[in-house]
Amino acid sequence: MNDDPEKIQNWKDHLVRQDEIDRYLDHGKDFIDDNAIEAEIGANQEVSPERVRAILKKAHEINLMSSKDAAALVNVTDPALRKEVYTAACEIKKHVYDNRLVTFAPLYCGSKCVNRCKYCGFRSDNNEMKRRVLTMDEIKKEAEVLAGKIGHKRLVMVYGEHPETDAQYIADSMKAVYSVKVPTKNGFGQIRRVNINAAPLPIEDLKILQEAGIGTYQVFQETYHKKTYREVHPEGTLKGNYLWRLYALHRSMDAGIDDVAVGVLFGLADWKFEVMGLVAHAADLEKRYGIGPHSVSVPRLEPAEGTDFSWVKHGVSDEDFKYLIAVLRVAIPYAGFIVTNREKPEMLDSVIDMITQRDADSRLGIGAYADAFPDEKTTSDGHQESERQQFVLNDMRSLDTVVQESIKRGHIISFCTAGYRCGRTGNKIMTLLKTGKEGHFCKMNAILTLQEYLDDFASPETKKMGDELISKELGEIEDRPADFTAAQVVELKKARKRIQNGERDLYF
Template identity: 30%
Template sequence: MRFSSQFDKSLREKSHLLRSFEALLDPMENGALEALAARSSAVTRRHFGKTMRLFAPLYLSNECINSCTYCGFSRENAIQRVTLELDQVETEVRHLTAEGFRNILLVAGEHPKFVSGPYLKMCIERLRPHIPSLSIEVAPMETIDYLPLVSAGAEGLVVYQETYHRETYARAHVNGPKKDFDWRLDCPERGHEAGFRRIGIGALFGLWDWRFEAIALAAHLEYLQKVCWKSQLTISLPRLRPAAGEYEPQHPLADREFIQLICALRVTFPTVGIVLSTREPAALRDLLAPMGITMMSAGSHTEPGGYTGQGRDALHLTVKGKIVPGSGGAAATEQFSISDDRDARSIENLLTRLGLDPVWKDWDSGILGAA
């Protein structure tokens, strides 16, 4: 049985845990919010110590056959696109390792021709000697198609549902394979079956009512904690940022509620990792870092070749999925603009000032060998 078969029921007949979580999302006075934040910090220190894992996204390709209304890479957008070749991917990674990163998230749009399973496998094999912790955030696959990627050395799978509200999902995903809500919803379980030892889920806040999204995300998490017991789970709460296509969030999540949501998730799910990306402004990231977050990105670029300028000779404009001949530009288009543009060293220094321990590497395949 998959989560998709019980998702609607899990929201109709909420568990005791979900009802407690829901109560923490009610509007609250400043004093109550401060108390929740203090509790969240204490729970985080108890379960994670002072550690903060650092990672960087590496965009392999911004080609995409889907039409997602909120995304800069949507097929509908006439943008500069490129897929990095293996040598170019390695050059980007060498830059990131020089910055200190040992935990990389490989990101790509959905395009079977450019971002195939064999291409991803070759990328992982090429990077594995440099990077002990590789995760992927790409189009959902069948379990059998994940197996070669896990064997090649990918240890993490990230897949956000974007919105858990079925009608909003249908409106936001106009064309392409991503229209299938249930197929995406069940992806983390397929990844667990394939052997990914870390699994990340999340919702994109701004598409629908934030409390609904939060409760549905919590329901998904509660289910996965029971079923995907061999994997470490993380959650992300990205808020919509400006991007090509200029989508306007219809249901913005304000900073105050965002803080409340993170703290509520932390005290409800004490052992689950919470990820905070460079989508958020520097001042807010500084505030949230000690409050419940366990994993942060730094110095991120959201376009292929963003770190070292790789792939610029192969750039091309696409209009409705068709390449316009001779249309190469200066740089690939980003998926969205980041807000906190501080580099890795600045974030490392910040964490040290806050009394936290930046963790660049917490995993090596040798651990399994030793076991």
């Protein structure tokens, strides 16, 4: 990249505030103690079936798991016991979120980045990457495709760490997406929820994002293991500052953004350690703010253009990957869980009963949605260009296919964004999640948003299957008077009819 070094340095000097690290330390120490975590894993290697069952029984109370119990679960290797953890994970997911599955799409806005992360295709010294930052008009074109041709209602917008994609750019890009409203077959398409996956920011910059209407703020630690963190994030780079990144979500809370998301890049360090790090992160957020992370993401390392992965020593097998998702599901039971199209369809299908969100019809290239759906074209060939995207996807199924296959499994696909606009965030949503009541709202809103998708975008076969599922779901709701009042059932049926008649964005 041909960047002005002075401009870059001035921007860096503005960004990192040492006092916005120090305020969160406990007697000068952060909440990740590598030696203590490793010792706890080592001390809980012998795990009896009785103890596992006791831990799982307690997990159904929907509270954050203790580090000791999490350490016991990560050590389970017996296939029969692991199956019991899977079963508990599916039960907890159903209790908290019912049978809904939320879909979203990533929108990559810029591939310029000042960092040199060893595993990332966007790193500044990767000369094989074609770099670009979208203009606001280009972002609107991407949103028009996503909302008007594919059918998405929710995005996660992704940015490299670079002065051209600073907080004001992020805020402007969010506003650009929210401004798009596109006619569809029977109604209109619009992005109603924009989540942000971006680099750590100071509190004053985070307030800019809050005012612009941010949904969830995602900052993944990548790895909690400090030695590994130093090895993959070169010293002297912005991302090389472990503590600045570690407390990014704390600063978010103090800026008024109370929906935050944690995650690690599995494959960098031992997966058992990373699971413990995620639990510790949730615990510190709960300790300070009374609420944990809104969601947890579990990406695995994937190939990237111009990037050597021969140094990787902690690749996670499919069996361990599926199991670690189950452990995290029961350890942080109130959180949403996201598995993305980094994974192959077979893996996604195998964990779908434990998770709450997945992407579909995704493109990672900068400007790739408009390129894939030119003019009046409503389908794409799923082409990927590795030199313009951060990594390679393994699942290129269309949104229509994902909706249809999910229906076959008994999941109701949800495009709902209602909770955020009704104020069900932060402390409010945590109480609802732990009692299972948020799942009741989610079920009703999933029905309404799925009806929108079926009427505006679905293929004839998917629409037929979806209408049948909605009728089944309505019958189930009527048979659950303890969860859904008669008045709610009446209003839900009325709202569905209004959507079928062309109204949009109705919710509870």
